[in-house]
Amino acid sequence: MTTNQSIDPSAAALLPVAKKQGISTVWDRHKAMQPQCGFGQLGVCCRICWKGPCRVDPFGDGPQVGICGANADTIVARNVIRMIAAGAASHSEHGRHIALALLGVAKGELPAYQIRDEQKLRSVAAKLGINSEGKEIAAIAEEIALASLEDFRNQDHDKPCNWIASALTAKRLERLAGLHVLPHNIDAVITQIMARTHVGCDSDPVNLILGGIKGALADFDGMCLATELSDAVFGTPSPVVTAANLGVIKEGAVNIAVHGHNPLLSEIVCDVALLMDDEARKAGAKDGINIIGICCTGNEVMVRHGIPLATNYLSQELALITGAVDAMVVDVQCIMPSVSEIGACFHTEIITTMDDNKITGARHVRFREETAVENARQIVGFAIDAFKRRDPLRVNIPDFKQTAIVGFGTEAIMGALGAINAEDPLKPLIDNIANGNIRGIALFAGCNNTQVAQDSSFVTIAKKLAKNNVLLLATGCGAGSFAKHGLMSQEATDEYAGESLKAVLTAIGTAAGLNGPLPLVLHMGSCVDNSRAVEVAGAVANRLGVDLDQLPLVASAPEAMSEKAVAIGTWSVALGIPTHLGIMPQITGSAMVTELLTETAKELFGGYFMVELDPNQAADKLLTVIDERRKALGI
Template sequence: MSCLDCSQCSTDPCATEMLKIAEAEGIGTAWSRAAAQEPQCGFGTTGLCCRICMKGPCRIDPFGNGPQYGICGADRDTIVARHMVRMMASGAAAHSEHGRHIALALLHLSKGELKDYEIRDVEKLHAIAARHKVAVEGRELSEIVRDLADLTLWDFQNQDYSAPVNWLAASLPAPRLEKLGKLGLLPHNIDASVAQSMSRTHLGCDADPTNLILGGLRVALADLDGEMLATELSDALFGTPTPTVTRANLGVIKRDAINIAVNGHNPLLSEIICDIAADMEDEAKAVGATGFNVIGVCCTGNEVMVRRGIPLATNYLSQELPILTGALDAMILDVQCIMPSLPRVAECFHTQIITTDKQNKIAGATHVDFEEHHASENAKEILKLALSAYKRRDPKRINIPNLQNEAIVGFSTEAIVAALGKVNAEDPLAPLVDNIVAGNIQGAVLFAGCNNTKTQQDSAYLELAKALAARDILVLATGCAAGAYAKAGLMTQEATNTYAGPGLKAVLTAVGEAAGLGGPLPLVLHMGSCVDNSRAVSLATALANKLGKDISDLPIVASAPEAMTEKAVVIGTWAVTLGLPTHLGTMPPVAGSQVVADLLTTTAKELVGGYMMVETDPALAGEKIFAAIQERRAGLGLPTATWGPKAPASGLARM
């Protein structure tokens, strides 16, 4: 394994400490494997390599000196467009499969078949029912749950092309629905959208890059539908997040406890693990531990963090590193963003790696089939494996970094509106709107996406958030972006006082104090896991409806500074389709086609109002995001600002 400069791998001191251990002991990590891949294939990086059929792989010479067509005759624009659409379809399949799992659990619950689950937020369930025009008055809860499960599953089954999926139709502003409908972009069926995307990109099918990308926009909206239903139904099932104080980074691992990490994206298992771990405390103490210590990794970690206050150990790219502490007894895996390397790293320690989904197994891991009908029994079996692993610990190898930061998390759309309601109970959104108009808040940015070894871990997130907050931009975050901010201590009141511009600081302080926090809201508002990007859409929709505008009119930008997965590609695409300027800090594989690049930037802006802007330099990205917000402010007739030192605020509006 090649020697790494660990300080250049991550901005997280815990990560660099663990990477030094890995380097010293010859244990491979994502960073060392990335170094071994250099130099990466330039054809693949630019999207000019095609492997759709077995005549290839074919590649296009980006400089025009070599082949300009694949064996079938596909040119660079067709090859790049097909590749991008396939990435979008895969991302949509991942998110929507998560949502299907939740919807099916609700269906089984409505029939009385799941003894370990219940509707924990009846008020949220009733709100969902009202939005979908499902009757509530005088009905049993199980009947309401059944109707919602049926209409949700219809989004995977409907064969009427003229009827858009239920969740989008019930959730987006009327002007946006009208625009998307006229363009033929509203999907009628999630599964059909994914299947059609794969079909049209097969050899001998769609070869028009414009038509292909329009199909990509459609499957991206199917992804958003899957995210919406997953988030909303999970809230009804497990509880809608409210502000809670917890902690983040590897220091949350405890030397004297049985440490179990939940990793992946689906809360159906992790919620039960938390319940059963509390019930099995005596068994943990019987083997000499103080109890079970459940910690989170990646988006499953975010799910239990925002609902239960479970501490977060780390985000995607550093998911191998908790094992290197020598004190992690088990890592429980469900689906998505899970590294196949985990069992190999665990071979060097006592840690038990446990897969739980029959469609997501890893060679070398122990598999326990998780089924909701036997959830508590499955959880007990898993926790007993962790108990057994704890007995095999080597105390001499324990090395837990002494760093963890406080994090105030749990800012669902409902929680944000409730906090604003403490300022103005009759019109909760008024304080936000009025302060945007006054310029105390210039706009908002949603940070989403992953980590990528092409970027120093978390660095772009941190630099951008600090720079934009200093210029009075409200910062929201989900997924691994949220994990970056939690680990670094930016989800605290102290961070608001340190980094927020005067206008933003005044607003966050007024709202936080009114909400009973005894100080400001945190600098970055944690909205949940990566499927919970839909919460930001809900908030934007509420603002658009209040103003009688479309989402594309609002001073809101999406940003994925370390984009990495196919899910990130499809999230960015639906953000564009909703009308949002969308920043990517990683170059997607489109550089080989100017036609596709133009479609996602200039043409998209003309067609749907949103557009992609790629900028790998965080300093320049901050300026571009700020400029995009100012463009939207100007379009609304609001006063604009320039990038530079922030002038003192003129005073709060209606606070």
């Protein structure tokens, strides 16, 4: 194990164990894959038809067009927007699943679920323009579910999706409508991307990229509804103290890792685990059942219920190598297929649950909302049985865990600010931005990637920005990084925040009853919860009478990897946010597409991509952008 693999101390502890036991991990496979295909890295390999594969010679000596005549610009644009379509499909499918569940709850068909936050449901109704006065909760829920499902169904191209129309500033909507990139129907927009990139269709790179941006905004729409409806059903996050890193695994407990993205499953597993705790104790687990989270399912249950986070994407395999995870139950997305093989090296049950997400070698429990409790009982039962087979001699739980205060959704942030000014909660935030105590705001999002030492770019950039008084928000595996490395604690604020930022975080945290500062990085939730950050930014923009592209707000995905991250980054740009990537995007084989996304986007949307692989320099560049924006605002 070298520091160019991971800066997580758990990795340093467990990779030698893996090696000794002959288990290969993501880092071994990364090494075996070198050198990686240069054409693929540049995005100039086209596999869209069977005349190919074709690739354009980046040095200009060989072919400059594919067999059909598509040049590098067309090939790169087609490839990247197909990634956006896949990302949008993933988030939106998750959103649809929640919307259908909400409809089931409204109709009284899903006894395992309730509306846990009626106030949220009413505020969602208001946002969507649904009159909830005098109506029963179930009736409101039904109307909201149908309005959400309409975003997958509307055929009127001139009518934007309900959620995006409710989520953005009027100025932003107007700008996006003017560019014809406002989505009217998530499914249709994704289908259009697939259709226009078929052989012999759209070959104009600008037109293709604009189609991709529409797809990315459909992704945003799907995220908004996934987040807000999940809050209504499972509860809106509020600050909670918990812990992160593999030390949250307990030797004396039946450890069940919930992994993936969709809370419909993990919420019920948490509920049922409480009911079956005695059974686990009877099986010899003196500490009962211990649920731990991985990836975004982990973030979902962490911000809502304080379930500890075991790890983020890149070290999901290491959780198994502790030898103490009795079951890993997964739903959808970001689950390495390798987990079934590693689980088989131990006693660990790897349990898939979704019809469209099976893994060879894993056990499958067909999860249905209608039979959720029964399914969860079966899953927890498998975990307890597995616990009995656990080999104590193979248990290696690294002694690393950090305290993390998490659960800062929009409502929680407004609540904390409201403790300072109940009448006008945004005022303390705006005043402190205006007077420079808060220099700007940075949202960290996205995955881990073997191309960077795990977590290192997140941590380096965040520390530098914090020192320079930038307020830090995080979601997804970025949030996981910060939680594992202790940056979501009050101590981190004391240690790393610049003086003025520290004073603001201390004033807000103390007023909000935290007995000290807010944590250095505010955990807003999973990847779909990036919509929460836009909500806060939109409120600030509206209050100032400006648009999102005028705020001293930046985004960073320093270790991005997934197609979902490509979609998120792209909507972030379209919403006017300068967006940093710490990984070279697979588009540089086309100077034209690269220029479009890093330069021209600025004129069209106000937001743009900034690529900087060095985290120190990335932090400097983000600070420069923040200062530019401040200057333009005259603050």
